[in-house]
Every structure is written in structure tokens, then in C-alpha cells.
Amino acid sequence: MMRIVLVFSLLLIHRTALPKIPISIDGQSVVTTIQIGVQASVVEIYAAEELQIWINRLTETKPPIITTNQLHSTPTLISIGIPQSSPEVRKRLDLPINLGNEGYRIKSFEDENRIMVGAHSANGVLYGCYHLLELMVSEHTGLTTADLDFIFSPRPNLALSPIDQRSQPFYPVRAVLEVNDPDWLARHRINMSGGEGIWNGTGIDDGLGTAFQYVDAARFELFQDLTGQERRQQIETLRNRFDLLRRRGIDSYLFMYVTGEPTEALIRNRPQLLGQPVPYGGSRNGVSYKPLCWSKPELHQLVAELVQEIVVTYPTLSGFHLRCWGYETRSCQDCPQCGGQSEAGQKMLWKLMFTVIQASRKVRPDFKFYISGYDRFWLKDPDGSYAARLPQGTIFSQKWGYDGEPSDQPNLSPKLLSRLGGLKHRLIILSHEVEEVMPLWMVEGDLFVNGVRRFPTTHPQPGLAGFTVQGAEVGLGQLDRLLSARINWNPKLDHLQLMRDFLTNRYQVESAGLILKSLRISGWALSNYFTDYAGTLTVTGQYGKGSAGFATRFWDIIGQSAVTDIFSIPDEQQADYAVNRLAGLLPQMQEASNLANMALAKINPVNVETTYNLKDTQRLLQMWTAFFESRLSLAEAVQLGYKGGKVHQVQDKLNSAIEYTRSMVPLIRSIGQFVPVFGYSRLTIETSLVEKLTAEVALIDNFAPETIMHQIDAYALNQAELKISGPLNFPNPLKDKTTFTYQLSRTVDDVSISIYTKSGRLICRVQDCSSRKGYNEQEWDGRDWNGSRLANGVYFYKILVKDDGDQLQAYGRLAILR
CATH class of the missing domain: 3.30.379.10 (Chitobiase/beta-hexosaminidase domain 2-like)
Structure with missing residues (x-):
């Protein structure tokens, strides 16, 4: 009392x-x-x-x-x-x-x-x-x-x-496509988990062809690769997870490629259900796989029984995520009934999809479906007639931009949105995957918010159901996750205030402002870089083409191939462009790095983890600064080669690039957390990155600067009558031999052709080449000094012309592919 x-x-x-x-x-x-x-x-x-x-x-x-x-x-x-x-x-x-x-x-x-x-x-x-x-x-x-x-x-x-x-939520579907903590999802008003089960992106064990692993009925024993104990343990784990998600109001969707590789047991025991081998380097054996033949009635019966058993096995599972994409879906090409990607093939694939859908809803009429890859390479639907047959409320998705690249342009198809909205279906946009920087992370909050706000914020656009949560779960990448979840609920939210308060909570007011500015500047700078790789790479097709539409990662922009791309910039104009672009990006990244350094000096962190996260941010920004310094030095070296620079000037730029690249290695080693791409361990990621950077240093260190000296010397410049033009070789790539062609303005005393490796090492010189005025040809057998056939790869060649004291040279690039 x-x-x-x-x-x-x-x-x-x-x-x-x-x-x-x-x-x-x-x-x-x-x-x-x-x-x-x-x-x-x-x-x-x-x-x-x-x-x-x-x-x-x-x-x-x-x-x-x-x-x-x-x-x-x-x-x-x-x-x-x-x-x-x-x-x-x-x-x-x-x-x-x-x-x-x-x-x-x-x-x-x-x-x-x-x-x-x-x-x-x-x-x-x-x-x-x-x-x-x-x-x-x-x-x-x-x-x-x-x-x-x-x-x-x-x-x-x-x-x-x-x-x-x-x-109330602005968008009705707020989704994640990874297996996340159910408690975190609930706290952030996420109501859909669309990547449950196994999803490794290969089709090897995450497709309909291996979905037998999700059931334990005796009638499917002939098709099982896993032991009974392994299956039962996996089933119990999934049941518990689906129960947890249901209790938190979250719909769970079991992921399956349609159709993916079959199990090895099915290949052995039901070969009549398979087509001819399809070449695919990402397959189980690294060469090819035998796809399920969509035209077989026996396959449709087996699929119907399997999905019904899955629905029964998991009473709190909400639906299936059926994905049709690339080689993971590819049918038996030589089978006239299946038809590959032809109209007939698309029809057979849709028939299989409806087999899955109808069989599932016979067991549970309210079973749901999420379909990804609609009307792309597969699931073609020119007039929307297939979509019209799907259960109302089916969820579809489209990637942000072209392939999830860091951009503030979602590039949503109005035609697709109108079609699906008119059919009472729902379209979600798969937000940034930040693949370009993986296994590193970056904060893209500004890009995401700007993109979301390109759509109405007073009333939802018909058909547009929401955006997936984006951002890494490591470091300060978690800020993107929080922001994207909250913006889905309320697009008008003051996102800068949320970001500032999040950082203030961890680092106090003064440091928080510095960190926020640093993250925002670096986010915009990296987004800018990936629009065209600053004109230095052809990894996505050609110079000036960016990452849009390609699943590139950080590994793709470092190493010997990346450096060789810079050395191969084709002309002075492209070299000028690359230098100007990098010279504009570098100060931004330097400012972002300096702000992070200042914040680290002032912080009053709340715990050890927050300190580690800020230190990782600092190291990442220092690493990106060194990366841009290195690329700028390499581009300047190439530019000097086109503008008549001296050998020692080019060498100085190469030496600078080496030092900047070397400085990236200890920064990589000191990063505490990487994004676990492909399930790689931290050690595997660190080792692979350091190996690529070390190889890059070795290439530049052994590179002969003369290889990129495209201008003739000063004396030759005054002798305009001596010219060499049109240096080419064909075939290129060569298998056994190639023919060099070039035109001379006059008959000369001597012509030689020297062949160099990518690192600039001279491996062969063809002497006494054709030297008459006009068109010339010179054959080469693709062998080195010792008569050994050269390995597959990219090589440089130099045509040197000498005449009465005059001298000039021209350069080209060739490839060997045997």
C-alpha cells in the first residue's frame, strides 16, 4: 500500500x-x-x-x-x-x-x-x-x-x-529480397520478404528443378540430392522462419528460378524429362547443363505435385517468387516443342508458370505470387494477355534504372506500369543493389530519395506498389537501409534530418554534420563515375559506356585488365576526356575523405562498433581517393603520349600511379567489414582484392612508356613528307597468323614491327618489313623470339619507320585467341 x-x-x-x-x-x-x-x-x-x-x-x-x-x-x-x-x-x-x-x-x-x-x-x-x-x-x-x-x-x-x-503507408508493398532479421523487418514496417529459401543467383540449387529439397514426402525420394536428415533440418528451419515472419505481419515468398538445373538424382532417374545440354559456364559442372523440357506432360505433372507438397509443408508460407532470367531459365534449344526464346518457347514457359500457379491455388486459394523477369528475355507478353490471366494482386518487379546502378533515375516503364495497374497487379522497383562497389559499400540515400520523389508524393501512382529496401548491412551502409524503409512509408519524410539524427545519435552533433556531408559528396561522386567510368574502361562495351545494364563490381575496375584498358585509350580526344573527368571527380573524393578525417578526430562515439564503422568509412574514402589519383595519373600518361610528351614525363606519371595503387593495399587490409558477396569470407575478399592490386602494380612497373608514345619526335614533326597511316592487322584476334597493313608517304630505308606484352615487355621484332611507298603488308606467325606460339591475350605492336635520319612510329593493339 x-x-x-x-x-x-x-x-x-x-x-x-x-x-x-x-x-x-x-x-x-x-x-x-x-x-x-x-x-x-x-x-x-x-x-x-x-x-x-x-x-x-x-x-x-x-x-x-x-x-x-x-x-x-x-x-x-x-x-x-x-x-x-x-x-x-x-x-x-x-x-x-x-x-x-x-x-x-x-x-x-x-x-x-x-x-x-x-x-x-x-x-x-x-x-x-x-x-x-x-x-x-x-x-x-x-x-x-x-x-x-x-x-x-x-x-x-x-x-x-x-x-x-x-x-498510413504511402506504398502498399515494402519489400526486401534478402533473408533479413524478422524483428528488424517488422520494426521498419516491411511487409514482404521476397527472397526466402535458397537464392544464390546461379540456378544450380535455387530453381524449380532442385525444389525437391524443400519437401520430405517419400514419392519425391528419387529426385533428392540431399539426405533425409538434411532435408528435415532445412524444412524445420524454414517452417520456423515463416512462422516468425507471419507473426510479424510479413508475407514470405519462397524463391525459385523457373526452372534452373535439375537435381543430379532427377538427371539419373528421369532422363526422359530433359533436353539436350545447354552451354553455360555458371552451371554445376562449369560447362553445360541439361534443362528440363517444358513440353513434357510428365514434367508438368511432376511440377504440380511438387509445388502442392511445398504449399502443404509450409502452412505459413505466403507465396512463391518465380524468377525467369537468363541461362537459369533457358529451355532445351534443340527441342522443337520447347522452342527456346522463340514465341513458341515463351508460350511453353508461360504454360509451365500457370501449372505452378494453378496447382498451388488448388491447395490454398489465397496463395500469392511474385514474378520477376516479366517481359524481358523471358515471359514475353506483348499484349498483356498472360498477365491478365494471373491472380489479381500478383506482384511484379523492375530493376531501378537499367540494372540497379547507383543513379537517381528509376527509369520506370510507363507502359508496363499502366498495363499492370490496369489489371490490378502491383509493380515494385528493385532499388539500388550497389553492385558496382561490392564488396565495398557506399551510401546512396540522396539518389534513392531523389528517384522516389520523381513519382507523385501526394497520391500513389496506379500500379506502383513500392520500392525494395536498399543498402548494405555493414558499416554505415545500414543508414541506407533505414532511410529506404522509412521513405517507402512516407516519401515526404525529411530524409536529411533522419540521416543527421542517426549520425548524431552515434557521433554527436559536430561529427555527425561532417560525416553526413562526407557520405553525400562521395555518393554523388561515385554515382557520377559509374555513369561512364570516367571514359577509361571498356568493361561494359566501349569507352564512355557506364555500368547501366551490367552487373559489374569493384573487382572489374581494378587489376591488369582495367589498366590495360586505360593504356589502350584510342585517341587524344578520349584521353583528354578521361583526364578532365577524373580531374573533376578527384577533388570531390578528396573533400569527402578530408571531412571523414575531421569527423574521426572530433568524435565522441557511443560504443566500439560505431568507432569501427567510422574508421571503415574513413579508409574507404581514402582508398577511393587513391583510386582516382591512380587513374588520373594513368590517363595523364596516355594523354602525354598523344601530345608529344617526353619519355621521362610519361614515366613519372606511371610511377605516381604505382604509388597510389600501392597505397590502396594497406587500406583494403584495414577495412573491418566487407559486403559478403557470393558468401565469400572476409579473408577471401581481402586476398582477392590485394592480388588484383598487386598484379596491377606489377603491370605498370614493367610497362615500357614508349609503348604509349603516339607522337613522332621533334625532328620528324618538321618533316611532314614522311608519314605512316592506317596501321591495322587482320585477322584480329588471330589464331595462327596475322597480316599487318600500313601506308607510307614515300619509300623508306627500314621498317620493323615490334610486339610487346601488356606489361610493355618486348617479345618479338619482325625486321626488314615491306617499305615501299603506298600500301604495305607484312605477315607474322604469332610466335616470339624463340619460335614459341604466344599465349592467348592482348598485345601491343609498334611499327617503326626509318629513312635518311627521319624516324616515326605508329601503334596498335592485337589479340590472340586460339
Whole structure:
């Protein structure tokens, strides 16, 4: 009795001093009770448990959970629920219809010390409870915006100002395509997990052809590669995960390529279901695989039975993610019934898709589907007739931009959006994958927000259902994840304030401002670079072509091939372009790096992890600065070669490039966390990157600067009558031999052709070549000084012309492919 009196006395003093609703007073006694309806659903119960857990973390007090038919004995009561399960919500809280299925209302009744969280659905109740907790975190930290990802220590006193807030999601589908922590997904209002099960991107063991691994029925034993124990363990793990997701209001979609490689057991036991081998280097044996033959009625029967067994095995699984893409889908090309990518082949693929869909919905009529790769290489649907036959509400997706590149241009097809919206389907945009920098990370918040806001923010565009969460789970990449989740709910959110508050929570105000500026500058600079690789690479086809449409990664822009590309810049104009582009990008990255250095010197971090994350940011930006320094030095060396620079000037640029590249190695080694691409370990990633950089240094170090000296010497420049033009060789690539061709302005004393490796090492010289005025040819057998056939690869050649004291040279590049 004395304890209750003390609590109410403290409450009276608290209310007199400040009109707030107390959640905790002095942390010495329970002030708050959480109330749910007697008929509360599992999601509502989970919402109450989350309130209890997070209030305990905030205040070290644990509010009890009661039902509406129980009395409470604490000053403050938090009532949550939907009208159907909670009489209190039904009586006291007006819930507008326009809140929709996932919206909610939070309202306080100060005269009763009561807070109510109500919604039309259990998901809405859960999201409202998280909003209420975010208000508590904001009060706790003093920050304008808050998130449960923020770091805080318990405080004994916590009280909330009067509340009357309503919120509903702008986009109905807020998805992730990776296997993420269900608790994090729920806290950030994610309602779809679209990449459940196995998805390694190869089609080897993540397709319909290997989906037998998800069931344990005896009738499929002939098709199993896994042991029974392995299957049962995997089934139990997936069941538990799907249950967790369902309890958090998240739809789970089991991923499957249609069709992927068959199991080895199926290949052995049902060869009649297979077509002829299809060449594919990414296959199980690294050469080819035998695809399932779509035209076989027996295959359709087997597929129907398999998907039905999957649906039965996982009662809380929401749907299938069926992906048709590239070689993972390719049919048996030589089979006239299947037809490959022809119209007939597309028809057979759609028939198989409908086999999956119809069989699944016979077991569970509300089973859902997410289809990716629609109307691209596969699943062609010129008039939308196939999409019209799909269950209403089917989810489709399109990648951001062309292939998820870091850009603020989503490039959404209006025709596709109009078609799917008109059929009551839903289209989601697969946001940035940040593949270009993997296994590193970058923050692209500005790009994402700018792109999202290219669409209406006052009302959803018909058919557009949302954007996937983007960003790395390591380092400060998690800032992108938080931002993209919150923008999906509210595109008008002040994203800069959220980013600033996130960083302030970890590094205090002064450092937070520096870090935010650093991340934003570097994000825009890297996005700019990847639009055309600053004119230095042909990794995606030609100089000036960027990463759009190609799954390139950091490995592709370092190493010997990347350097050889720079050395092979074809003309002075392209060299000037590359130098100007890199000279513009470098100061931006230098500024970003300097800001990170300043922030690190000023930080007052809240824990060790935040310090490591900022140090990783600093090292990454230093590494990118060194990268741009190295590329600029190489481009300047090539530019000097075109502009008549001296050998020692070119060599100086090469030496600078070597030093900058070398400086990247210890920075790579010191990075604490990489993005785990392809499941690689940290050691594997570090080793592979260091090996590429070391090889790059070796190439530049052994490179002969004369190889890129495209101008004749000063004396020859004054002798305009001596010219060499049109140096070519054919065939190129060569197999056994090639013929060099060139034209001379006059008959000369001597012509020789020298062959160099990519590193600039002379390996052969053809003497006494044709030297007459006009057109000349000279054959070469593709062998070195010793008569040995040269290995496959790229080589340089120099045609040297001498005549009566005059001398000039021309250069070209050839390839050997035997």
C-alpha cells in the first residue's frame, strides 16, 4: 500500500510540473501497463510484447501485459488492438476508413494517463506500437526523428507529451529480397520478404528443378540430392522462419528460378524429362547443363505435385517468387516443342508458370505470387494477355534504372506500369543493389530519395506498389537501409534530418554534420563515375559506356585488365576526356575523405562498433581517393603520349600511379567489414582484392612508356613528307597468323614491327618489313623470339619507320585467341 501511494504521489508531482503521461518514474517501480483484447491475434500479442521489451530497454522497468477483462493497478495504461478484438479501442478510438489496412492512430487521454493504439488490422496495430516506441526514443534522446536502431542507455524517467497522430503507408508493398532479421523487418514496417529459401543467383540449387529439397514426402525420394536428415533440418528451419515472419505481419515468398538445373538424382532417374545440354559456364559442372523440357506432360505433372507438397509443408508460407532470367531459365534449344526464346518457347514457359500457379491455388486459394523477369528475355507478353490471366494482386518487379546502378533515375516503364495497374497487379522497383562497389559499400540515400520523389508524393501512382529496401548491412551502409524503409512509408519524410539524427545519435552533433556531408559528396561522386567510368574502361562495351545494364563490381575496375584498358585509350580526344573527368571527380573524393578525417578526430562515439564503422568509412574514402589519383595519373600518361610528351614525363606519371595503387593495399587490409558477396569470407575478399592490386602494380612497373608514345619526335614533326597511316592487322584476334597493313608517304630505308606484352615487355621484332611507298603488308606467325606460339591475350605492336635520319612510329593493339 505504501508503495502504491508513493507512485501516485510521484505522479501527482510529475503531472503538476509537466503535463506529460509518465511511462517510468525513477525506474524504481512499474508505472505502465499494456492492455490487449481478450481475442487478440498473434500479431497483436507480438505488438504488446514488443512494447514491453522496448520500454524495458528504455527504462529498465517491465510493464505487465493484461487483457481487457483484467484490472490494472498502474497509473498509466497503454491499450492496443483492433475494434474486433478490443472493446476499449472500439468504444474510445475513432478510426477513419482512409487509414486503410495498415494505417493506425495513436491518441492519448491525459486526464486518464492513457494511450491508445488502434488500427483496422493487426499489422496496423504493430506499426502503431513501433511509432509509439519511436516517440519514446525521440523523447529519450532529444532527437527530432528517431528509430529503434538508435543507440541509447536506460533512463529512469520517461514521459510523453500529449499525442494524437495518424499514419498510413504511402506504398502498399515494402519489400526486401534478402533473408533479413524478422524483428528488424517488422520494426521498419516491411511487409514482404521476397527472397526466402535458397537464392544464390546461379540456378544450380535455387530453381524449380532442385525444389525437391524443400519437401520430405517419400514419392519425391528419387529426385533428392540431399539426405533425409538434411532435408528435415532445412524444412524445420524454414517452417520456423515463416512462422516468425507471419507473426510479424510479413508475407514470405519462397524463391525459385523457373526452372534452373535439375537435381543430379532427377538427371539419373528421369532422363526422359530433359533436353539436350545447354552451354553455360555458371552451371554445376562449369560447362553445360541439361534443362528440363517444358513440353513434357510428365514434367508438368511432376511440377504440380511438387509445388502442392511445398504449399502443404509450409502452412505459413505466403507465396512463391518465380524468377525467369537468363541461362537459369533457358529451355532445351534443340527441342522443337520447347522452342527456346522463340514465341513458341515463351508460350511453353508461360504454360509451365500457370501449372505452378494453378496447382498451388488448388491447395490454398489465397496463395500469392511474385514474378520477376516479366517481359524481358523471358515471359514475353506483348499484349498483356498472360498477365491478365494471373491472380489479381500478383506482384511484379523492375530493376531501378537499367540494372540497379547507383543513379537517381528509376527509369520506370510507363507502359508496363499502366498495363499492370490496369489489371490490378502491383509493380515494385528493385532499388539500388550497389553492385558496382561490392564488396565495398557506399551510401546512396540522396539518389534513392531523389528517384522516389520523381513519382507523385501526394497520391500513389496506379500500379506502383513500392520500392525494395536498399543498402548494405555493414558499416554505415545500414543508414541506407533505414532511410529506404522509412521513405517507402512516407516519401515526404525529411530524409536529411533522419540521416543527421542517426549520425548524431552515434557521433554527436559536430561529427555527425561532417560525416553526413562526407557520405553525400562521395555518393554523388561515385554515382557520377559509374555513369561512364570516367571514359577509361571498356568493361561494359566501349569507352564512355557506364555500368547501366551490367552487373559489374569493384573487382572489374581494378587489376591488369582495367589498366590495360586505360593504356589502350584510342585517341587524344578520349584521353583528354578521361583526364578532365577524373580531374573533376578527384577533388570531390578528396573533400569527402578530408571531412571523414575531421569527423574521426572530433568524435565522441557511443560504443566500439560505431568507432569501427567510422574508421571503415574513413579508409574507404581514402582508398577511393587513391583510386582516382591512380587513374588520373594513368590517363595523364596516355594523354602525354598523344601530345608529344617526353619519355621521362610519361614515366613519372606511371610511377605516381604505382604509388597510389600501392597505397590502396594497406587500406583494403584495414577495412573491418566487407559486403559478403557470393558468401565469400572476409579473408577471401581481402586476398582477392590485394592480388588484383598487386598484379596491377606489377603491370605498370614493367610497362615500357614508349609503348604509349603516339607522337613522332621533334625532328620528324618538321618533316611532314614522311608519314605512316592506317596501321591495322587482320585477322584480329588471330589464331595462327596475322597480316599487318600500313601506308607510307614515300619509300623508306627500314621498317620493323615490334610486339610487346601488356606489361610493355618486348617479345618479338619482325625486321626488314615491306617499305615501299603506298600500301604495305607484312605477315607474322604469332610466335616470339624463340619460335614459341604466344599465349592467348592482348598485345601491343609498334611499327617503326626509318629513312635518311627521319624516324616515326605508329601503334596498335592485337589479340590472340586460339
